[in-house]
Amino acid sequence: MNGAELSLAGVCKSFGGLTVIDHLGFTVKRGSRTALIGPNGAGKTTVFNLVSGVYPIDDGTISLDGEDISIVSPAGRIGHGISRSFQNIRLMPHLSTIENVMLGEHWRRPAFSLARGRRAVESVKAALADAGLQTYPGQVVANLPYGIQKRIEVVRALLAEPKILMLDEPAAGLNNAESDDLRALLERVSARGITLLVVEHDMHFVRRLCDHVVVLNFGRLIFEGTPEEVHRDPAVLEAYLGTDARAVQSDNTAKAR
Amino acid sequence: MSGYMSGVLAVLLINMVIAYSVFLPAAAGLLNLGAAGFVLIGGYTAGGLTSRAGWPLVPAILVAGLFAGVVAFVLAFPILRTRGVYMVLATFAFAEVVGGIYLNIPSLGGATGLSVSTYAGLPVIIPTTVCVVAFVAWLLSTRLGLAMRAAHDDENVSLLFGVNLRMVQVAAFTAGGALGGIGGALLVHQFNFIDVQTTGVLFSIYVLLYVLIGGTQTAWGPFAGALFFTVVPEILRTMSKLDPSMKFLEAGRFIVFGIAVVLIMVVRPEGLITRTLIEKVQGSLRRLAARETAA
Known part of the structure; x- marks a missing residue:
């Protein structure tokens, strides 16, 4: 499985008079593990919604491996290799775990093939086992704990065989052990060559998983670099702390002395 | 089997077929008040084909289902542009238009209704119902069925996972329409009569209630709903005749029945049969089997 390179160039999106994404451009390199971070309201989830086709863009281009996908329908983008999870869990509450996960591979199966054919069930069970979810296949997801549902969302997105996997706050609400399990799963996914784009507030998780960080504020790009560099950037500090970055840095220096 | 019992069974089975006609769209998230x-x-x-053209019963039933399916297919495109209560109103309006059309066709009886001489008894109704249930079970077991149920739960997410929402909903609505046509064909030949007055809005509401009370999450829902709506009033009627202290049920059974419906809606808002209920029952059976094996 090969990853894909995602590029946004001059992307704009407004809702009524409110500009949410303002001439945004950045590239997620093939096979990279990129984090998309920023304060609340920075436009991170909107970027996910634009890339996956939930909203049409007002201006600019979104391209995958150089191919403009801006006008591809939402249902068609999964065929281009874009798959995602959601900030708030969006599993199908009345379906079982295995049925939810099967939805991930729906686009590449014939409409009248049996959903629970032997081969399909085996591949889904293997994917669930890889994520440590082998004990839940037949259970209705609405009755499962939050952390399990979060992981099921990731497995569903993976079953789509994406070139780029977009995860919106995958570690939110998980305890340390669950978060470590999830990171290990995503590292295995990354090792298969799949590009990862992750929105996450947990910087510890980001530092351990990601090799590249893109920071947004008010729908604009304010920084790109490594996880180590991001903590030293004055614009990022100002965006997060809402104060003069130099004062923060001098305060830190004073404390260090 | 007594004539009374076979009559109740025939009505139950026809109600089931018609309930599945509303269930299929409902399973894909579409409320149809146009049954x-x-x-x-x-x-x-079907009545016209057997009474006016002299067709045998079974081909007439098949053609009736096919024709209703074609109408549903054509109707699906404009109706699926609506959502929620507007879809309910659109399907209701469709049924009213159909009623108006048949009221104005004198060759099919017009306002006095259509009488037919061919009778559909249990030897026709039972296999037809079995075929309908098998079709619904098969459809729900396919990828299309999974997509229908996914669309019921979350249309937007289904779309992002490549579900062709329009195709899935048109298919569900079309299949439902065809089953409604088959149900109508059985109905007219069971009672040897059909008219617009007794197959009006109240009829559509009852059928929708079969599905909503039974539950839209599993194929057992319409079965349970049709069973409840067909059998419970008959039980209340029998009780009023057998026990003098229950004499009030003779006239008041529909009040009792109405209260029962309201209570079910309060206690089980997602219907009598839900996935969680089936999961609990299966879990209990597994534990019971394990206990017996251990013993």
């Missing part, structure tokens, strides 16, 4: 429209189309088509 009467498809039942009328199927009933008048």
Whole structure:
């Protein structure tokens, strides 16, 4: 499985008079593990919604491996290799775990093939086992704990065989052990060559998983670099702390002395 | 089996077929208050074919289902542009239009209704119902069925996972329409009569209630709903005749029945049969089997 390179160039999106994404451009390199971070309201989830086709863009281009996908329908983008999870869990509450996960591979199966054919069930069970979810296949997801549902969302997105996997706050609400399990799963996914784009507030998780960080504020790009560099950037500090970055840095220096 | 019992069974089975006609769209997230429209189309088509053209019963039933399916397919495109309560109103309006059309066709009886001489007894109704249930079970077991149920739960997410929402909903609505036509064909030949007055809005509401009370999450829902709506009033009627202290049920059974419906809606808002209920029952059976094996 090969990853894909995602590029946004001059992307704009407004809702009524409110500009949410303002001439945004950045590239997620093939096979990279990129984090998309920023304060609340920075436009991170909107970027996910634009890339996956939930909203049409007002201006600019979104391209995958150089191919403009801006006008591809939402249902068609999964065929281009874009798959995602959601900030708030969006599993199908009345379906079982295995049925939810099967939805991930729906686009590449014939409409009248049996959903629970032997081969399909085996591949889904293997994917669930890889994520440590082998004990839940037949259970209705609405009755499962939050952390399990979060992981099921990731497995569903993976079953789509994406070139780029977009995860919106995958570690939110998980305890340390669950978060470590999830990171290990995503590292295995990354090792298969799949590009990862992750929105996450947990910087510890980001530092351990990601090799590249893109920071947004008010729908604009304010920084790109490594996880180590991001903590030293004055614009990022100002965006997060809402104060003069130099004062923060001098305060830190004073404390260090 | 007594004539009374076979009559109740026939009505139950026909109600089941018609309930599945509303269940299929409902399983894909579409509320259809136009069941009467498809039942009328199927009933008048099959009744016309047997009484006016001299067709045998079974081909007439098949053609009735096919014709109602074609009408549903054509109707699906404009109706699926609406959502929620507007879709309910659109399907209701469709049934009213169909009723109006048949009222104005004198060759099919007009306002006095259509009488047919061919009778559909249990030897026809039972296998037809079995075929309908098997079709619904098969459809739900396919990828299309999974997509329907996914669309019921979350249309937007289904779309992002490549579900062709329009195709899935048109398919569900079309299949439902066809089943409604088959139900109508059975109905007209069971009672040897069909008219617009008795197959109107109240009929559509009852059928929708079969599905909503039974539950839209599993194929057992319409079965349970049709069973409840067909058998419970009959039980209340029998009780009023057998026990003098229950004499009030003779006139008041529909009050008791109405209260029972309201209570079910309060206690089980997602219907009598839900996935969680089936999961609990299966879990209990597994534990019981394990206990017996251990013993």
